[in-house]
Amino acid sequence: MSDLVLASGSRKFFRDFARLATPYWTEKGRWRPRLLTGLLGLLVVCQIGLVLRLNVWSADLFDALERRSTEHAMAQIGIFVLILLGTMAANMGHLAVRRHLQLDWRRWLTGRVIGRWMEASRHFQAGLIPGDHANPDGRIAEDIRVMTEAAVDLASTLFYCLLLLVTFVGILWSLSGWITVAGIEVPGHLVLLAFLYAGIGAVVAFVLGRPLVRTTDVRQTREANFRYDLVRARENAEAIALARAEFAQRGRLSTGFETIALAWKDQSVGLARLIAFSSGYVALAAVFPILVGTPRFLEGALTLGRLMQSAQAFQQVTAALSWPVDNLPRIAEWRASVERVLALEEAVQVVALESARVGDTAINMDRAPGPWLGVSDLWVAEPDGTALLNNLTLRIEPGEHVLVDGDPEAAAAFFRVVAGIWPWGYGRVDLPADALMVAIGRRLFLPQGTLRNALALPEVAGEADDGAILDALSAVRLEWLSVRLDHSEDWAEVLNGADLQRLAFARLLLLRPDWVVLGDATDALDPVSADALLRLIATRLPQTALVVIGQHPGSAEAFDRRLTLDRSKAGEVLLNKVYARRQAAREPRRRPLKVLDWLRKGYPADGPSTTHG
The missing domain is CATH 1.20.1560.10 (ABC transporter type 1, transmembrane domain)
Structure with a gap:
């Protein structure tokens, strides 16, 4: 057998x-x-x-x-x-x-x-x-x-x-x-x-x-x-x-x-x-x-x-x-x-x-019929199919500032669902119709190259003049980078965590999106700086809706609403097929052509040829 x-x-x-x-x-x-x-x-x-x-x-x-x-x-x-x-x-x-x-x-x-x-x-x-x-x-x-x-x-x-x-x-x-x-x-x-x-x-x-x-x-x-x-x-x-x-x-x-x-x-x-x-x-x-x-x-x-x-x-x-x-x-x-x-x-x-799932057993990302961002009857699972968040409903209107915190893992998964990169679960996510939404996580992605392109990204770098870029850097207290706009570096390694998060807000000032979703995007800042950056968005982009999901070191009073997430009961299986697939993946895999492993022991790779030189 x-x-x-x-x-x-x-x-x-x-x-x-x-x-x-x-x-x-x-x-x-x-x-x-x-x-x-x-x-x-x-x-x-x-x-x-x-x-x-x-x-x-x-x-x-x-x-x-x-x-x-x-x-x-x-x-x-x-x-x-x-x-x-x-x-x-x-x-x-x-x-x-x-x-x-x-x-x-x-x-x-x-x-x-x-x-x-x-x-x-x-x-x-x-x-x-x-x-x-x-x-x-x-x-x-x-x-x-x-x-x-x-x-x-x-x-x-x-x-x-x-x-x-x-x-x-x-x-x-x-x-x-x-x-x-x-x-x-x-x-x-x-x-x-x-x-x-x-x-x-x-x-x-x-x-x-x-x-x-x-x-x-x-x-x-x-x-x-x-x-x-x-x-x-x-x-x-x-x-x-x-x-x-x-x-x-x-x-x-x-x-x-x-x-x-x-x-x-x-x-x-x-x-x-x-x-x-x-x-x-x-x-x-x-x-x-x-x-x-x-x-x-x-x-x-x-x-x-x-x-x-x-x-x-x-x-x-x-x-x-x-x-x-x-x-x-x-x-x-x-x-x-x-x-x-x-x-x-x-x-x-x-x-x-798993990302291609549709219907009642999938997370359906749809454009909302009106100008809002929301989720309805959303159930979020771990990658192994077990429950993480149960039956969540939330609707955010234009210009609102909402804080979603609570269990760190549940908050992180919810942020990824809204950002469209977490397929495990089922329910509905309504994305704002005909509006620019930007999602930024804990660590901002900065492509290698000049700071100008890394800050504004190539698609908008040509539209942002030096005055706008310098103003954005000054507003987030990164004036010292103004003289290095055209320096090519691996900026993700050059800058520390706090500076990267400040730079994320400078990018928002340049992009001027209608909707901003942040996931732990202020956790490297001190409370005063974190609140100051939120006030900056409220002042410069008054029509922009801001959703902060996860840790925020500043005051919760800066938000219009606050939602605290509780994690689901541990071990409850939400996605049966995914759970079965994960259990099978943990089984040891049989190596094909196993005879090679046995025969090879007699012929070490660094040894000489046994038949011809």
């Missing part, structure tokens, strides 16, 4: 990978990927053809040498030059086309994943649901790179090795002839020996490489511990200096490095054993078929050229058979990267599905 489950998991893995990746080739008008792929396959065929011609050339050369024919030997030298030039051109073309295909596929897939991830607040919502999709930046930047590069590399080399195997098995079979073993005529003995030789090599390399798992893990653990000690020393630099503890800390760091040295030595011993076998294996692969064929050569059944040709064909067959062994770490790395990208895609699909 478990084998069936694992097989099903592997099939699902490949189906999901195909669903994500193959539209790059199959979508209408995608002629470039098809052309690049076809050209890459054609170049692989050319490479195999050149290897085959080189194999035939070696037979002709040694036959000419055996006959001591200077004319034929010189002719073979000229042929070799042509083969060499052809090989150089084919390999260079293969590299250029392969890298072009890898980059083009990565560009397409990166744009596709970012497009889905950054659409309709899914990047925010996906971070709130359980599952193995953390660190989306690494999945997009690194895992998509590994996924596309490794897939093209693996497919190209596999195609090459399959053609190599098919081509040279036939040649090796024809060159093997017949031998008599215990009175029985056996055909193609070199083919059988090539398979046996490659199989024994794989098993021995696996046995020798397996102990490297422990030594590699130990070394990586000690490397991580050493890095942690260095980071801790940096973070506690002042405390160490005040305690005059440099000597003790230096000794601890030296001891930590010595543990790495011991692990390094253990790993070196294991690598030495493996590379000793690898070196002998490669050297013997070149001589072994010659030794086997020597009796037939001495009997006159083989020419010298045919003997050398069979030796080369033997090496090509064993090299082709070594593809799974040599590429196990790469396949495992590719599998892991694909899983990580698929997990991110799955999370985005889940929140997109």
Whole structure:
């Protein structure tokens, strides 16, 4: 039963990978990927053809040498030059086309994943649901790179090795002839020996490489511990200096490095054993078929050229058979990267599905028939489907100032519902008809660039003259930024929390919206400053409705109304399908192609090739 489950998991893995990746080739008008792929396959065929011609050339050369024919030997030298030039051109073309295909596929897939991830607040919502999709930046930047590069590399080399195997098995079979073993005529003995030789090599390399798992893990653990000690020393630099503890800390760091040295030595011993076998294996692969064929050569059944040709064909067959062994770490790395990208895609699909709900079981965002902002019969759930707010109704008229506080998590969720980025719950949200509404959270988003654009945003920066910008900065007590309007900085990092919140109010003065919804947007300010900024909005924008949701350090008397939110009873399930989906997401996931994890332990990624150098 478990084998069936694992097989099903592997099939699902490949189906999901195909669903994500193959539209790059199959979508209408995608002629470039098809052309690049076809050209890459054609170049692989050319490479195999050149290897085959080189194999035939070696037979002709040694036959000419055996006959001591200077004319034929010189002719073979000229042929070799042509083969060499052809090989150089084919390999260079293969590299250029392969890298072009890898980059083009990565560009397409990166744009596709970012497009889905950054659409309709899914990047925010996906971070709130359980599952193995953390660190989306690494999945997009690194895992998509590994996924596309490794897939093209693996497919190209596999195609090459399959053609190599098919081509040279036939040649090796024809060159093997017949031998008599215990009175029985056996055909193609070199083919059988090539398979046996490659199989024994794989098993021995696996046995020798397996102990490297422990030594590699130990070394990586000690490397991580050493890095942690260095980071801790940096973070506690002042405390160490005040305690005059440099000597003790230096000794601890030296001891930590010595543990790495011991692990390094253990790993070196294991690598030495493996590379000793690898070196002998490669050297013997070149001589072994010659030794086997020597009796037939001495009997006159083989020419010298045919003997050398069979030796080369033997090496090509064993090299082709070594593809799974040599590429196990790469396949495992590719599998892991694909899983990580698929997990991110799955999370985005889940929140997109939940955001698309409509009807009585969804939060319906509609334009109100009149000039008001409100919610009616609104039930808000946690991202896991459990209740957070029950049956809330609120209506805000133009020019009103309303404070909504109470339970911090409930208030934060309510703000996100009104802002349109929280899909979990059901009820109705009426947005003001034909009016500009601006929602600002605790931390203002400031794009990198000049302060002028960061303050007013590109869509209105051209409409705001310097006088209006300077006036807005002065009104929120940020006059000191006036001389830096055209400086390009990462302003979200340059400014502290209080200054960012003041800058948010300066942006409001420039945008002059009809409706403002603030979520904890004054919590970094002192009470006096928070109240002063609210009075500023009331004075400068008297027709603007202001809703402050969450913490406000100032006085509640600055508002026309106040609503205190109470959190729902813990554990009550509001969205049954969402709750069931979250429970399923917490179950451990089966890894597809699990055999790779077991086999890979015998072939560490930093170890040498076991079959050819």
